[in-house]
Amino acid sequence: MRVIRLVFLLVVCLSLSKAQGQDSLRSALRVQLDSHPQADTFRVNQLNELAYLWRADNDQQTIKLSQEALALSRKLHYRRGEAMALLGLGTGYDSYTTSANVLAYLEQARKLFIQLNDQDGLVRVVSQIGWFYTKRGDYVPALTISLQAQQLAEKTGRLELIARAKARLGGLYTILGDYQQGLEMQSATIQLYERINDQVGICRVLNGLGELHRLEGDYDRASRYYTKAIRLAHVLNNPRLAAQAESNLAAVYVAEGNYEEALEMGYKAINVLATSNQTDVVIWTQAVLARAYLKQNQLDNALDYGRRSLTLSRKGGYREAARDANEILAQVYAAKNKFADAYGYQQQYMAYMDTLTGRNTQRQLALLQYNYGLAEKQAQIALLKKDKALQLETAQRQRQLLLGTFVGMALVSGLLFLAYRNNRQKQKANALLQQQKTEIQAQRDQTNQALVELKTTQNQLIQSEKMASLGELTAGIAHEIQNPLNFVNNFAEVSIELIDELADEQAKAHRDPELEADLLVDLKQNLQKINHHGGRASSIVKGMLQHSRASTGQREATDLNALCDEYLRLAYHGLRAKDKTFNALFTVDLDANLGQVSVVPQDISRVLLNLFTNAFYAVQQRQKQAGSESGYQPTVRVSTRCAGSEVVIKVIDNGTLAS
Template sequence: MIAQDQKIADSLYVIYRQGHLKGINKLELLLNLSYNTSDTKKSLKYANELIEAAEVYKNDQFLYRGYSQKGQTFRLSGDLTYALEALFKAREVAARIKDKSFEGGAYLTIADVYSESGNSENAEIYYTKSINLLKKTKDTITLIAALLNAGDDSFHNNKLNKALGYFKESETILKKIDYPIGKAYNSGNLGMVYASSGKDELAEYHINEALNILEKLEDHNAISDYLTFMSDIYVRRNDFKAALSYAKRSLNLSTRNKMKEQISRANLTLSEVYEKAGNPDLSLSHYKAYIANRDSIINIENVQQLADLRTNYEISKKQTEVDLLKQTKKNQRFLTIIIGVGLLLMALFAFSWYRRYLFIKKTNLIIEKEKDRSEQAFSELQATQAQLIQQEKLASLGQLTAGIAHEIKNPLNFVNNFSDFSIKLTEEAMDELQKTDSNPHTEEVKVILSDISVNLKKIHEHGTRANNIVSSMLLHSRGGSGKREPTDLNTLLKEYVNLCFLGMRAAKNPIQVEIKMNLDDNIYEVHLNKEEFSRVIINVCNNAFDAMRSKKIAENDENYLPTLTITTKKEKNFVLLIIEDNGPGIPANIRDKIFQPFFTTKKGTEGTGLGLSITHDIIKGHNAELNVESSEGKGTSFIIRIPD
């Protein structure tokens, strides 16, 4: 929304005084005057004139805008009862003209008013109505605003899961459109929810993302608020230096831009940080500044005297606390000195007897600690050495594999291309012979050409299989970027399981498969390499489809329905992913071999034996755990545990 501009209002007032405008032009003039005028009384006057003119001209759209502007003006002046009355009339007009976008906007503003008045129950009701209506329109921006405001209301009422749900929904919409300010607010709000949930790393990531966007947009109000919140995160970590840095940045920014509310909030944060850091004088100084700025915001004449009394009382109370703290510390120091002198005198008598005992005990402790450290260091060295040897072997094998694969791939391409071309030539020769008169020689030639065609097809078939193996070897030896980022695991699973299913349906010998998705809604973001982990999903799902296809063909049972079940579950310290099929199962004698490179039970060109080997390497690269449970005749489950 464009901010109010009194200069625009002054220019429009000149046109208003002339009184020449009629119809739609007059309605536009009154709307802009009401919106841009900073004087509340004049703004209400123009809004009422707009309502009267809209009724005269029978223009329901401007009648809606008139009531909306009137409600907003009352809301800004603090008259929330009158604001609701006007906004409900705006909603009635929107419903009458069946404009879902207008009606959703009216419900949104009504919800905002209830939220500001502390009536969270009614606010939630009207936010829900607004969101449901706006989802039926193309008004994406207003829908995002409704989701953000609803989430903000839930957050401030400590309904963190509900708030997170709203922000995740708006995040999904924002990924599809270019709306930087909306993305910034949504990311910042996600950060605040994560911070309140104790997930400081996610909180810091999202708030920093918001700050980067807001600094480009120069949205100083929001930047100041998020800097203050970052300060709170570092206070919880007892990193007072970083906390003070963020709070001071917030105060400097809000002071430069004369933002009184943010100045007050930054001073309060600094007061709390200094108090926890053990600096009561600076804590009191910033607390006084907080009180002064807070009361300048609530500068109402008929309560000013009361505000002064309250200010003096609160500062006096704070000063008393500081004085008491100083006196307590002074008394503690004096008491410590007395006790110290007494203990010193006692220690002098016992020192000659006790010193040797302490020395021996200290020496034994040092020896014990050094022994433990040496054993631990030796164990870590052995583990690191084994890991380095394994990595070196794998790296050498990868380089060797890639080199061999590249060398083999070129002649293979020639074999495949020329065998394919030769098949076509033999078919053309056969066609020409069919057109000539039959004699013993031509029949003999046909037999020879037929044998050649069969041989060429076998060459092409096995060449294609060799080419697939080489391609898989290259894929196996090619490492990913290794970069992991917060990823919505459930969304990734839906996308790639569906992709595998569509690929299977489009390929040879498709089967009907029922896919069950049991996804835990409490799983939001997991640190993954999307490119690599998508290959895991594809490899395991393709194997499941192949297994269920072989069972359906072998048993020829009409009652057998191939079923693929995908399950995710949030466990302590890790996320559980299970991909389960009801295929024939894996025989016990080959279960230990399925992750070996080039091991396959498939025939012909159907498999290379590298899919599960690649899957195993990717899972290990994520510090995750992969297990297989299988029952012959009943099915197989691939169980993956990913660190949270």
């Protein structure tokens, strides 16, 4: 693999929103699939990737794409593609088929990932199995498997996988009533999502924190978190995320006695969720509507929504939802004076309560947490033993090195004798070379004139290369500058809404200072984001101007992190402007402690652009050579670190010159 070492630091902060780019990514993958009908591993990978992107919005698409990927991967004997397709089917069928069928798909995927030693895939499928048990109220295996998923994710070191595992574990702790553990886990999760700029993940955690405080009985704080989640979902243009938080906010309104607001918010949510694959949220919203109607003594409506919730929860195996639906129906029939029916539903409610919160279940959960802590300590002991063995191995190597040094000294002595003899021979050769030098001197004068002409031509070529480089930059500018401008527009619209809300609140006779403070905090955060993304657009234009400006040779304090961020992506989109079919994965691992570095920005920017362009060109050429049968994934990786007084940058690609 090709590794280039430069004496300066490179830091790239990728801050593109996954939510805004998801629709365009799905469209791009669809186009690639339509233009690539060949039955090969490349098509399998694209099918699985597109199925993964549809998992939260359209389970029918997820199932359809995963089924095609499964059939094709088995025909090609492509085991990793088969494992990913099985995971997609287990995720897509979660709301439609029996629990046994869903688990069968997920277990097959888990076994394949273990055989392939694919840790990322293993984390995803184990986490999905834990979430399957959580949604169905089977908390003992849910906690067991969710803890395993967290351990596996931490071993990979990938923040995205760690955040997802912690988020689901935090939600499980909240359901179990361990609010302190749930709060700690959710707080750690939101920090991870902020580091990788996953706005959808942040929105889900805000909703989870609202749910935690709702179950604690702190309805004011719960409402604030739900409202923040709804606003962020609107910024992300994700109505399903907003509907999840609106459904939970409706439950708060029921608890506070605001039944009309609860019904309005509940219907608003269920109209969006009815077309989604989020069956568990639909069941929950139906139960919320049933409670609101029950509190208003509209018993027929309460009975209708209670029955809907119970039917769906039984079909999907959601035991906690079935428990709540039985409780509601028992209360409705009691209010109708149909005590026999009420007694039957009350008995079913008590049976679910015994299953979900029985003493045996609680003892098993406590034992699981104890064993998890014990496993962590045993892992620490194993690590200490491994360190000791490593120290012994190092000492052995040092002894071998010392012995090798003595042998080397003997060899050096022999080499010195040979060098002396060679030196005598060189002296004789030098006399002959002196004679030849005189003849060469005359020829050198003739070549000087040719050299002057060559330098003139070289300068012209350099100027031409600059113009070509500027053209590639321009091709990437249109793509890169659009993202920050979209953020500025979105957050500006939200800020206008916040100002209107603040003005309405200030016009009231009885103002809520705490609500006004929250609105001002949100407004300030939006303005900071507008300023950040405006600066982002400005830095893109500044980088283009610096690249096209002639170098003065003057050093300046420069943020190499931002500079490299621009040119990595501009090089990629510049190449894509020439070849629309080209796609590559590029990742960064950067030292955040660099700060400002004194360099000549024009020269450094040109070096970076040429370096990244060469890397992407190399993987493009290998992709063309490999064809469509190899399953080759073009990849460029960039990492940086401080090394004393120097700064090291490594650029790695798996292209045509990779070793």
